[in-house]
Amino acid sequence: MNQDNALRKSLAARTAEPPYGFEHRLMGRIMQVAQARSRRRYLYSLLLTALVSVMMLAGTFYALNHYFAFNILHLFAGIALPKSPLLIYCSYFSFLILVLLVLDYKLRQLNAKAQ
Amino acid sequence: MELKDETQLIRRILGGEPQAFSVLVRRYQRPLFSLVGQIVGCREDVEEITQDIFMKAFTKLDTFQGGSSLSTWLHRIAYNTAISATRRKKLPRMDFDDLLLNNIPDTQVDEMLNRQEDEALMLQVEMAIEQLPPEDRALLSLYYTQQKPVGEVAAITGFTDANVKIKLYRIRKKIAFLINRLS
Numbered sequence: 001m002n003q004d005n006a007l008r009k010s011l012a013a014r015t016a017e018p019p020y021g022f023e024h025r026l027m028g029r030i031m032q033v034a035q036a037r038s039r040r041r042y043l044y045s046l047l048l049t050a051l052v053s054v055m056m057l058a059g060t061f062y063a064l065n066h067y068f069a070f071n072i073l074h075l076f077a078g079i080a081l082p083k084s085p086l087l088i089y090c091s092y093f094s095f096l097i098l099v100l101l102v103l104d105y106k107l108r109q110l111n112a113k114a115q
Numbered sequence: 116m117e118l119k120d121e122t123q124l125i126r127r128i129l130g131g132e133p134q135a136f137s138v139l140v141r142r143y144q145r146p147l148f149s150l151v152g153q154i155v156g157c158r159e160d161v162e163e164i165t166q167d168i169f170m171k172a173f174t175k176l177d178t179f180q181g182g183s184s185l186s187t188w189l190h191r192i193a194y195n196t197a198i199s200a201t202r203r204k205k206l207p208r209m210d211f212d213d214l215l216l217n218n219i220p221d222t223q224v225d226e227m228l229n230r231q232e233d234e235a236l237m238l239q240v241e242m243a244i245e246q247l248p249p250e251d252r253a254l255l256s257l258y259y260t261q262q263k264p265v266g267e268v269a270a271i272t273g274f275t276d277a278n279v280k281i282k283l284y285r286i287r288k289k290i291a292f293l294i295n296r297l298s
Contacts, residue, residue: 004228004259007290010240011260016152016161018144026144026166027137030173034133 121185129177136173143186144169146261147193153256154197154249164200168193183270190263190271194253201249208248216288224291236294243293251286258283 064070127135147168152161171192179188230236244252250272257268258279269279 003225004287006230006233006237006240007228007255007287008259010237010244011153011255013237013241014153014244015149015260016158018148018165019162022144022148022162022165023137023140026140026169027134029166029170030133030136030140033170033173038131 122181125176125179125185128173133173136169139172139185139189140169143189146186147189149260150190150193150253150256151197153252153260154194155201156245156249156252160200164197165193168196171196187267187270190257191273194271198249198253209246211289211292216285216292219288219291219295224287227291227294228287239294239297240290242297243290246293247286247289251282251289254279254282255286 061072064072121139124135124138128139144165148161148165151165151168152158155161155164168189172189175192179185183191227236228240244255247255254268254272257263257271258265263271265276265279268274269276272279274282
């Protein structure tokens with residue numbers, strides 16, 4: 001059965017070859033999937049970190065309040081925010097810095113994508 | 116050596132280096148393209164299906180246990196995907212009468228399938244292959260074109276070794292039957 005030369009030759013004649021650029025197109029799709037996957041992983045880890053942080057904070061508050069009879073909220077209630085107009089300026093500059101930092105992050109991302 | 120190399124490659128891909136997958140693409144694109152080409156036939160669909168096969172392999176790479184070789188695993192994905200694609204198309208299938216196939220003597224089949232210098236016969240063999248069911252064309256491609264041993268063909272297709280041998284024997288008879296009908 002192993003001979004069957006006519007059959008082998010006919011099968012060889014029907015054999016299809018990958019077209020030009022096949023690997024490039026395929027790797028493009030693969031990289032897209034990989035990027036989406038890593039973005040998803042990053043988001044999950046971020047969510048998990050946030051969740052664990054909230055749980056730890058809640059645990060700390062609960063432990064302080066329940067076992068040490070120390071209500072930390074009373075501490076915050078005692079802090080009076082200054083009523084001077086300087087607070088508005090501080091808030092404005094903080095907001096501006098935040099906007100600039102976000103912009104910087106986004107532009108860096110765009111630049112990396114372009115390169 | 117290749118097995119160790121492929122294990123390292125898989126580890127790199129799963130470790131966050133997707134560009135290493137291109138090594139596997141380069142290594143397996145020809146045999147998979149050839150297999151899908153034999154099964155599907157339609158050239159336009161072959162590239163799309165082969166791309167889907169590699170995408171499936173990439174997304175499911177973490178499920179590869181190493182129980183078989185990577186080549187067998189990839190060929191199994193290719194076989195199942197291509198066969199499913201042909202089933203979705205619901206192409207008409209030719210039924211072969213067992214009695215008619217059994218009436219063809221083995222010597223005639225041997226003689227027919229070995230006459231490679233006869234151009235007209237070669238054309239008839241090609242036309243006969245075209246009329247075979249996709250599963251049969253897959254077996255021919257794996258056994259004759261890619262020269263895989265019966266055991267590996269069985270692992271790829273999900274048949275037993277004995278079943279693969281019987282199917283190959285019957286496929287040869289089917290081709291001889293179709294050639295007789297064509298001439």
